[in-house]
Amino acid sequence: xxxxxxxxxxxxxxxxxxxxxxxxxxxxxxxxxxxxxxxxxxxxxxxxxxxxxxxxxxxxxxxxxxxxxxxxxxxxxxxxxxxxxxxxxxxxxxxxxxxxxxxxxxxxxxxxxxxxxxxxxxxxxxxxxxxxxxxxxxxxxxxxxxxxxxxxxxxxxxxxxxxxxxxxxxxxxxxxxxxxxxxxxxxxxxxxxxxxxxxxxxxxxxxxxxxxxxxxxxxxxxxxxxxxxxxxxxxxxxxxxxxxxxxxxxxxxxxxxxxxxxxxxxxxxxxxxxxxxxxxxxxxxxxxxxxxxxxxxxxxxxxxxxxxxxxxxxxxxxxxxxxxxxxxxxxxxxxxxxxxxxxxxxxxxxxxxxxxxxxxxxxxxxxxxxxxxxxxxxxxxxxxxxxxxxxxxxxxxxxxxxxxxxxxxxxxxxxxxxxxxxxxxxxxxxxxxxxxxxxxxxxxxxxxxxxxxxxxxxxxxxxxxxxxxxxxxxxxxxxxxxxxxxxxxx
Numbered sequence: 001x002x003x004x005x006x007x008x009x010x011x012x013x014x015x016x017x018x019x020x021x022x023x024x025x026x027x028x029x030x031x032x033x034x035x036x037x038x039x040x041x042x043x044x045x046x047x048x049x050x051x052x053x054x055x056x057x058x059x060x061x062x063x064x065x066x067x068x069x070x071x072x073x074x075x076x077x078x079x080x081x082x083x084x085x086x087x088x089x090x091x092x093x094x095x096x097x098x099x100x101x102x103x104x105x106x107x108x109x110x111x112x113x114x115x116x117x118x119x120x121x122x123x124x125x126x127x128x129x130x131x132x133x134x135x136x137x138x139x140x141x142x143x144x145x146x147x148x149x150x151x152x153x154x155x156x157x158x159x160x161x162x163x164x165x166x167x168x169x170x171x172x173x174x175x176x177x178x179x180x181x182x183x184x185x186x187x188x189x190x191x192x193x194x195x196x197x198x199x200x201x202x203x204x205x206x207x208x209x210x211x212x213x214x215x216x217x218x219x220x221x222x223x224x225x226x227x228x229x230x231x232x233x234x235x236x237x238x239x240x241x242x243x244x245x246x247x248x249x250x251x252x253x254x255x256x257x258x259x260x261x262x263x264x265x266x267x268x269x270x271x272x273x274x275x276x277x278x279x280x281x282x283x284x285x286x287x288x289x290x291x292x293x294x295x296x297x298x299x300x301x302x303x304x305x306x307x308x309x310x311x312x313x314x315x316x317x318x319x320x321x322x323x324x325x326x327x328x329x330x331x332x333x334x335x336x337x338x339x340x341x342x343x344x345x346x347x348x349x350x351x352x353x354x355x356x357x358x359x360x361x362x363x364x365x366x367x368x369x370x371x372x373x374x375x376x377x378x379x380x381x382x383x384x385x386x387x388x389x390x391x392x393x394x395x396x397x398x399x400x401x402x403x404x405x406x407x408x409x410x411x412x413x414x415x416x417x418x419x420x421x422x423x424x425x426x427x428x429x430x431x432x433x434x435x436x437x438x439x440x441x442x443x444x445x446x447x448x449x450x451x452x453x454x455x456x457x458x459x460x461x462x463x464x465x466x467x468x469x470x471x472x473x474x475x476x477x478x479x480x481x482x483x484x485x486x487x488x489x490x
Contacts, residue, residue: 009064011051013102015075016111017184020209023202024190025077030067030099031120031130033177035164038062039134039450040141040457042158045181049106049114049158056159065159065179067099067119074102078122082196083189083256084306086290091196093189093256094124097132100185111213113185114158118177133173134162135441138453140178140267142440146432146460147264152242153235154264156181173445183263186210188307189256195310204314214261225314226325233304233333235262240300241340244293245348246431247273247376251283251486253291253299255306269486272431274476276369276376282434282486297341301333347426348380349405350387350419353412361408365401372397375476377431384423388416428463430470432456434484435477 018025038061043053056064063069070076078095085093099116106112117140118132141157148154163175186206194202207225211218221227239262243250250257251269259265269283278294286292291299308326316322345362346354369379374397386402387409398405409419440452459473466474477484 009055009069009071010073011055011071012104013071013073013075013114014105014111015102016213017079017100017103017113017209018075018077021206024206025079025100026123028076028078028099028122029070030076030116030177033066033068033161033163033165033175036062036066036068036161036177037164038065039138039160039162039176040157040454041065042145042156045156045158047107049104049112049181051104061159062161065116065161066163066177067116070101076101078124079185079190080124080193081187081189081256082193083187083254084192084303085254085256086286089192089196090256092124092193093126095122095185096125096128097122097130098180098185110183113180113182115180115182115185116177117180118163118175129167131163131165131167131175132177133167133169133445134176135173135445136268137176137178138441138444139270139437140180142432142437142453142457142460143267143270144180144264145457146463147248149461149463150242150246150428150431152246152248152264153239153262155259174448182259182265183261184210184213184259185265186260187256187265188258188260188303188310189254190260191307191310192255195313200313203310207311207314210260223315223325225311226316226329229304229308229311229315229326229329232260232262232307233329234336236300236304237333237337238262238340239264240297240337241344243296244341245344246428247276247293249273249281249291249293250296251281251286251291253296253303255303258300258303258307271434271437271484271486273376274434275373276366276379277373278366278370282484284485284487297334297337300337301330304333305330348383348423350383350409350423350426351412352414352422355408355411357408361404365398365405368397368401377428378474378476380427381424381429383427384420387423388420424466425464429466430459430463430473432460433473433476434486436473 041061046053077100080094082091083093097118099119101114103111103113121130137160141160144154144157148156158181159179161177165175166172167175207228211228215231218224218227249271257266271282273280273293279292281289281292308330312322315325346358436456440456443449443452459470
């Protein structure tokens with residue numbers, strides 16, 4: 001059992017998952033961290049969650065966010081789920097190194113999970129140690145908060161602590177734990193776990209819970225489970241379009257990493273694209289580029305097909321009819337996604353109206369960027385200046401395409417200064433550039449120097465606010481002889 005030097009601590013947890021879904025988890029406790037120390041605490045997020053930052057500061061916060069102290073109103077559990085990993089089905093996965101403390105209802109009335117990641121072995125660890133090293137914890141903290149600042153639905157980072165112990169991977173590394181916040185941690189794989197066992201009543205029970213928690217507007221729909229699929233597919237289409245609009249590559253789009261809430265979850269081998277190329281991927285475990293940038297919409301549809309399969313038994317009592325209805329919805333995903341993608345890309349070009357030639361204008365730009373090996377983020381950011389002065393003298397990449405775009409902008413009926421302002425608000429100056437992320441993680445892990453991490457966190461959480469003294473964060477890394485690779489960190 002955990003030692004509890006802070007007695008009677010309550011944070012306002014309300015644990016509907018644990019109360020409603022017996023058999024979907026195992027009650028569990030975190031391993032004791034020998035010497036937890038707070039690395040970073042997200043005070044603004046704490047306030048949004050209705051928490052008092054003063055209660056969670058310093059040693060008390062380190063004790064709670066390491067799992068050494070469990071609030072009396074928490075109900076710690078490890079959730080079970082299955083999943084397709086790189087196309088192969090694993091019938092049992094689950095929280096192998098995570099612990100759901102419980103749920104808080106935030107200041108906007110939204111129920112949010114509070115989860116420790118890296119807190120030790122669980123019944124679902126499958127031989128792993130259940131721990132996390134500092135590097136992957138800080139990576140997820142940085143990327144999650146950057147994604148939130150970029151307007152992408154995402155899990156959030158509430159806190160990061162070091163544990164005071166070494167974690168053994170290729171070499172000994174400082175251990176750490178991330179406190180992650182999500183609308184829920186229910187995944188496609190959660191449905192797959194029970195569907196694969198033929199436990200259709202539990203699939204229905206889970207679907208009812210998801211509707212109540214995430215999609216209450218469809219409670220009275222005559223076909224609630226078909227509508228549930230439709231709503232989840234819509235959120236996924238919008239999410240992937242957001243990813244594509246910022247050059248984000250998730251890296252491990254397994255079905256156990258597709259959140260039913262429509263949030264981005266699990267930032268293991270993720271990265272942002274520098275040079276535009278649709279076949280770009282970074283993950284060291286993605287040997288064939290299954291989850292490359294340009295493949296992400298198709299993979300989302302594939303994952304949703306697996307989700308649809310879990311709902312067949314509850315969508316319609318006639319299996320053939322259920323398959324027909326769900327197949328039609330899966331087919332519709334591509335159209336839904338393209339609508340969101342066009343909306344996203346029009347915005348990045350400063351277009352607020354729709355014209356028939358927009359798709360060609362956008363695809364021709366991407367072809368030009370690919371041919372010229374243009375930097376994704378810098379190219380779109382440069383549009384603000386080009387809209388203001390109508391010249392491509394300083395941007396040879398866009399010279400052949402610029403007159404068409406300027407002509408299209410003229411149809412918008414807005415003045416150049418208004419368009420420039422809009423472009424600066426939708427195209428970020430700063431993203432978590434891969435070389436800057438690696439620099440921060442290397443300094444933190446090997447030299448116990450957290451200054452680069454704090455500096456980068458400050459920059460990427462204000463991505464549109466370009467400052468003269470931050471030029472080093474604008475540029476991509478110099479060309480390297482070896483391709484950049486990321487690792488999942490488990």
